[in-house]
Amino acid sequence: MPKKPQIPQRQARMKEVAVRARVSPMSVSRALRSPDQVSAETLRRVQKAVREIGYVPNRLAGGLKAPTRTQLAAAIVPSVRNSLFAATLQGLTDALRKKGISLMLGDSGYSDTDEETLIAAFLAHRPCGLTLHGTTHTAGARRLLQKSGIPVIETGNLTERPVDLVVSYSNFDAAKAMTEYLLRRGYRRVAFVGLPVAGNERVRERRRGYYAALAAAEISRDDALVLETVGGVENGARTLLQLMEIQPEVNAIFFAGDVLAIGAMMECARRGWDVPKRVAIAGFDDWEISRQFATPITTLDIPRYRIGERAAELMLRRLDGDKGKIAPIDVGFRIIERQST
Amino acid sequence: MPKKPQIPQRQARMKEVAVRARVSPMSVSRALRSPDQVSAETLRRVQKAVREIGYVPNRLAGGLKAPTRTQLAAAIVPSVRNSLFAATLQGLTDALRKKGISLMLGDSGYSDTDEETLIAAFLAHRPCGLTLHGTTHTAGARRLLQKSGIPVIETGNLTERPVDLVVSYSNFDAAKAMTEYLLRRGYRRVAFVGLPVAGNERVRERRRGYYAALAAAEISRDDALVLETVGGVENGARTLLQLMEIQPEVNAIFFAGDVLAIGAMMECARRGWDVPKRVAIAGFDDWEISRQFATPITTLDIPRYRIGERAAELMLRRLDGDKGKIAPIDVGFRIIERQST
DNA sequence: TTGTACGCGTTATCAG
DNA sequence: CTGATAACGCGTACAA
Numbered sequence: 001m002p003k004k005p006q007i008p009q010r011q012a013r014m015k016e017v018a019v020r021a022r023v024s025p026m027s028v029s030r031a032l033r034s035p036d037q038v039s040a041e042t043l044r045r046v047q048k049a050v051r052e053i054g055y056v057p058n059r060l061a062g063g064l065k066a067p068t069r070t071q072l073a074a075a076i077v078p079s080v081r082n083s084l085f086a087a088t089l090q091g092l093t094d095a096l097r098k099k100g101i102s103l104m105l106g107d108s109g110y111s112d113t114d115e116e117t118l119i120a121a122f123l124a125h126r127p128c129g130l131t132l133h134g135t136t137h138t139a140g141a142r143r144l145l146q147k148s149g150i151p152v153i154e155t156g157n158l159t160e161r162p163v164d165l166v167v168s169y170s171n172f173d174a175a176k177a178m179t180e181y182l183l184r185r186g187y188r189r190v191a192f193v194g195l196p197v198a199g200n201e202r203v204r205e206r207r208r209g210y211y212a213a214l215a216a217a218e219i220s221r222d223d224a225l226v227l228e229t230v231g232g233v234e235n236g237a238r239t240l241l242q243l244m245e246i247q248p249e250v251n252a253i254f255f256a257g258d259v260l261a262i263g264a265m266m267e268c269a270r271r272g273w274d275v276p277k278r279v280a281i282a283g284f285d286d287w288e289i290s291r292q293f294a295t296p297i298t299t300l301d302i303p304r305y306r307i308g309e310r311a312a313e314l315m316l317r318r319l320d321g322d323k324g325k326i327a328p329i330d331v332g333f334r335i336i337e338r339q340s341t
Numbered sequence: 342m343p344k345k346p347q348i349p350q351r352q353a354r355m356k357e358v359a360v361r362a363r364v365s366p367m368s369v370s371r372a373l374r375s376p377d378q379v380s381a382e383t384l385r386r387v388q389k390a391v392r393e394i395g396y397v398p399n400r401l402a403g404g405l406k407a408p409t410r411t412q413l414a415a416a417i418v419p420s421v422r423n424s425l426f427a428a429t430l431q432g433l434t435d436a437l438r439k440k441g442i443s444l445m446l447g448d449s450g451y452s453d454t455d456e457e458t459l460i461a462a463f464l465a466h467r468p469c470g471l472t473l474h475g476t477t478h479t480a481g482a483r484r485l486l487q488k489s490g491i492p493v494i495e496t497g498n499l500t501e502r503p504v505d506l507v508v509s510y511s512n513f514d515a516a517k518a519m520t521e522y523l524l525r526r527g528y529r530r531v532a533f534v535g536l537p538v539a540g541n542e543r544v545r546e547r548r549r550g551y552y553a554a555l556a557a558a559e560i561s562r563d564d565a566l567v568l569e570t571v572g573g574v575e576n577g578a579r580t581l582l583q584l585m586e587i588q589p590e591v592n593a594i595f596f597a598g599d600v601l602a603i604g605a606m607m608e609c610a611r612r613g614w615d616v617p618k619r620v621a622i623a624g625f626d627d628w629e630i631s632r633q634f635a636t637p638i639t640t641l642d643i644p645r646y647r648i649g650e651r652a653a654e655l656m657l658r659r660l661d662g663d664k665g666k667i668a669p670i671d672v673g674f675r676i677i678e679r680q681s682t
Numbered sequence: 683t684t685g686t687a688c689g690c691g692t693t694a695t696c697a698g
Numbered sequence: 699c700t701g702a703t704a705a706c707g708c709g710t711a712c713a714a
Contacts, residue, residue, distance in 0.1 A: 010408075010490070011464075011467075011488070011489065011490075013690095013691060013692090014691065014692065015691080015692095023700080023701090024700070024701045024702080025691090025692080025693095025701090026692095026693080026700070026701060026702080027699090027700060027701075029692070029693060030693095030699090030700085033693090037699075038699070038700085039699060039700090042699080042700085054484060054485070054488055056461060056464045056465055056485070056489075057465050057691090057692085058405075058465065058467060058690090058691055058692070059465045059466050059467075059692090060401045060402075060404045060405045060411070060466065060467050060690090060691075060692085061401075061405055061690075061691035061692035061693080061706085062691080062692050062693065063401045063692090063706090064399075064401045064402055064405060064690095064691080064692070064693090064705095064706045064707065064708090065691090065692055065693040065694070065705075065706050066692085066693060066694080066706090067351075067706085069693095070401070071462075071465070071466075072445070072466060079431075080427050080430050080431050080434065081424060081427045081428060081431055083422060083424060083427075086421050086422045086424075086427060087422060089421050089446075090420075090421050090422055090448065093421065093446070093447065093448050094448075097447075097459075097462075100462060102445050102447065102462055102463060102466060103445065103446055103447075104413070104443050104444065104445050104446070105430075105434070105444055105445070105446040106434065106438075106443065106444075107431065107434050107435075118438075120397060121412075121438075121441060121443055122443060123352075123397045124397050124398050124399065124400045124412070125400050125401065125412075125413060125443060126352075126399060126400075126401055143395060144395065144397070147352070147395055148352070148397075149351070149352075232629070233629050233630060233633050234633065237633070259629070259630075262630070262633075263633065266630075266633045266634065266635075269610060269634075269635055270635045288573070288574050288600070289574060289600075289603070289607075289630060292574050292575065292578070292603075292604065292607045293607065293610075294607075294610055294611045354706095354707060354708090355707065355708065356707080356708095364684080364685090365684065365685050365686085366685090366707090366708080367684070367685060367686080367708095367709085368683085368684060368685080370708065370709065371683090371684085374709090378683080379683070379684085380683060380684090383683080383684085398707090398708085399706090399707055399708070400708095401706085401707080401708090402690085402706075402707035402708040402709085403707080403708055403709065404690095404708090405689095405690045405691065405692090405706095405707085405708075405709090406689075406690050406707090406708055406709040406710070407690090407708090407709060407710080408690085410709095
């Protein structure tokens with residue numbers, strides 16, 4: 001059986017385009033990157049040759065020569081499977097694509113040391129910008145980022161000591177506002193359920209916000225009303241039951257993590273408990289499901305997509321030469337009042 | 342105000358590591374890439390120098406010379422916000438990271454022409470592999486992929502005419518199996534609700550599977566029982582109501598898309614309809630929420646994470662030199678029987 | 683085991 | 699507006 005002749009699998013080079021278009025490689029480069037700097041005739045011939053050959057520029061070579069324009073950015077999120085981060089990623093890619101910038105994506109698994117490893121791996125590809133979720137990093141990570149010289153955007157929390165740029169909402173303010181809202185509605189025994197605080201400053205800030213609201217209302221803390229649990233719908237259900245059993249007099253529960261509120265609401269549905277009469281339930285981050293319950297869930301709207309968009313904008317500003325200090329951007333939040341409270 | 346002296350923001354080069362370690366750049370290169378090919382002493386000195394300088398290798402330069410080992414792969418999904426694809430991405434990144442390969446991510450928005458644009462943009466970075474979801478592509482995209490010479494993995498459907506490699510489950514088989522299961526359970530008037538078929542071969546295959554199961558059971562199709570809707574929880578609810586109104590005698594509804602079944606189930610909960618007595622509900626893809634309802638939803642488990650893992654494996658096999666034809670990999674599926682049917 | 687010479691494909695620079 | 703030339707930082711091939 002005669003083998004098909006192996007076509008030499010090598011991408012065409014700019015030089016070949018140049019030969020075909022009867023111009024120098026330099027003119028090809030210019031025609032592709034700044035079309036208004038070449039004559040109409042040159043442009044036409046280059047475009048024709050590019051089409052005919054099926055030329056795909058080699059950004060490795062370009063980036064080697066012009067390190068600030070690799071047309072490649074990077075983002076690291078704690079988990080690609082979490083739809084909250086997905087929304088931010090969408091905002092990022094949408095905004096970057098308009099400028100022809102591709103995105104490398106990494107998943108730190110909520111681990112700072114894995115984050116550092118990823119940062120190093122990404123920097124090896126010389127991205128022209130890097131977005132991180134969270135504002136706590138290893139010392140090594142900070143060193144890498146600073147030496148890199150590229151714009152670094154931190155999201156997920158407003159921090160006092162940013163590496164470079166910050167785009168986020170305030171976890172503290174948001175949790176405080178929601179707690180105050182619950183207190184205003186007349187709930188006096190308000191519980192707080194969040195993810196484990198250890199090593200996660202976003203969660204810690206939310207709990208601080210909850211405490212601050214209590215203090216402002218001159219209600220003393222009750223540690224029995226503050227629970228930690230890992231994520232997952234079923235853990236929302238579990239902590240709800242736990243609270244109702246140990247602290248039957250609880251009026252309202254503020255679930256400050258992911259899908260916990262949804263899990264709790266489903267548990268109430270299973271048991272036929274009336275929400276908010278028996279217990280009020282509030283969430284954090286407006287999931288699509290939250291509004292679909294017979295009793296829709298009161299929650300916080302965080303503009304996740306917008307965070308990605310703004311992050312891209314800041315990055316591009318830096319790449320456009322703005323070397324000045326850029327103040328942290330607070331994208332804000334909004335309480336969505338529904339029937340569960 | 343005296344300015345801080347600007348530290349020259351340039352990443353260290355291999356040469357500088359070499360000087361510091363008192364070896365040639367070549368030895369540094371080797372020490373980093375294949376540590377077992379250099380003497381223990383050289384290795385030690387290189388590692389020390391790397392640490393001290395904070396050297397981050399430049400993969401642009403490396404990839405330029407060795408195009409098959411850019412240590413960068415690419416993936417394009419229809420939507421980063423869809424958790425199903427997120428699971429596959431997780432499988433991909435997890436497997437690739439073990440080999441030090443980073444991942445570029447793109448979002449085609451379910452558009453074949455946008456997919457082509459993305460492919461071109463990605464190829465410019467000379468990835469050493471590319472994963473696509475879906476098996477329909479523009480002619481231009483196919484041409485780009487073939488010329489690229491890199492391993493291309495298609496997922497999301499088993500196709501007859503793959504570009505290169507395929508890792509997926511069979512939409513046809515899965516939908517057929519679920520429909521047969523419903524018929525076996527005694528439901529005779531089984532409706533099918535899917536996403537719009539136009540331009541989406543996965544959806545088309547699912548509907549074909551549904552039809553095939555009906556045919557095998559010698560039940561004639563009823564077009565009034567087949568609905569299309571775009572994604573979203575609320576559309577699941579809407580189509581449920583639509584069906585119940587126009588076709589009150591419907592026994593069971595097979596929702597073959599995303600969150601539709603969940604939306605329908607929530608609508609039943611709101612109206613106090615008994616599932617499965619009044620109507621049985623089956624889904625496609627086991628979401629975390631699906632099992633949390635008072636009546637948990639019968640659904641199909643598709644090993645989404647595994648698809649990503651296997652895709653990475655195939656890619657690596659190709660990169661390891663396996664140029665032969667590799668048969669499509671069918672990762673299968675599983676019916677998860679719960680109380681909603 | 684280590685080092686030397688050269689080239690990978692593009693762009694900055696500067697001269698025409 | 700266009701072209702010649704010299705890097706960019708690393709890996710391959712070969713020689714020592």
